[in-house]
Amino acid sequence: MCARVSPGAQHPGPGATGHYGEDVFPPGQSGEDERIDLGALAYDSLTLARLRELGAGPGWRCLDVGAGTGTVAQRLLSEQSVDSVLAVDRDIRFLAAHPVPGLEVREADITAPDFDPGRFHLVHARFVLMHLPSWRRLIGKFAQLLLPGGVLVLSDAIDLTTATAPVTPYTKVMRAMWQGLRATIGTDISWVPEYPQLLRIAGLTSVAAEIQVPPLLPNSPISRFWAETWNRAREAIVATGRVDDAEVDMAIRSLDSSDCAALSAGMITAWGARPLEAAP
DSSP, rough: OOSOOSSSSSOOOOOOOOSTTTSSSSSSSSTHHHHHHHHHHHHEEEEEHHHHHTHHHHHHHOEEETOSSSHHHHHHHSSSSSSSEEEOOOOOHHHHOOOOOOOOEEOOTTTSSTTOOOEEEEEEEOOOOGOTTTHHHHHHHHHHHHEEEEEEEEEEEEEEOTTOOOOHHHHHHHHHHHHHHHHHHHHOOOGGHHHHHHHHHOOEEEEEEEEOOOOOOTOOHHHHHHHHHHHTHHHHHHHHHHHOHHHHHHHHHHHHSSTTBBBOOOEEEEEEEEEEEEOO
């Protein structure tokens, strides 16, 4: 969904097989980098605005987890003038294709017990933990990677096609997508609204959160992202029994129509800071 839908980890969720996402979103599939970049076009400016408000700038050493094609990492360097960004992902083919000064690229499994890339002023992960069964442990681990005063910023999806939302081609397919992704690659967004409390449990202070929802406009990046995502996840979506191929096609057509008066999935962003001094 975002800047990416393939996190930097190698452990699939319940029901998944192989490395995360390869059954539904294989990195080697033609156009996968373009699909990820459509998400980046929808969310990057929102993410950078938050990181800017939190003080990202000169002197900062940053970790971008599940960095995808590297758009956030590159903009931290070019727009915020941070000193360096370590961009980590399970598959780094897209990151390696765009080297820039100050950007270090590392292929790694973030769920591995020995994953310890150093200490950072900023640790950022967007649309990553929602795909991993070990999300609770990883929140604590990311908090430990912060320098005193450093900030952890986590973003994940929240579904707005609730039971009270109108039944439309869009909402039917979106609900089926979440169910299909959970069954195939383990994606689970049910816990995401707990982020503020989870950051407090991890020992962070100055915790806050916000939600952003990009508009579903014809030919907008987020509308094109969902169309590409549904096409790639079509088998998992149809396998739920909630919709058939014709209904998926109808929903995709609706995304390019001004009649699609719906809310896209929202992005919850939560953040907290490591105390300057450890509590006794």
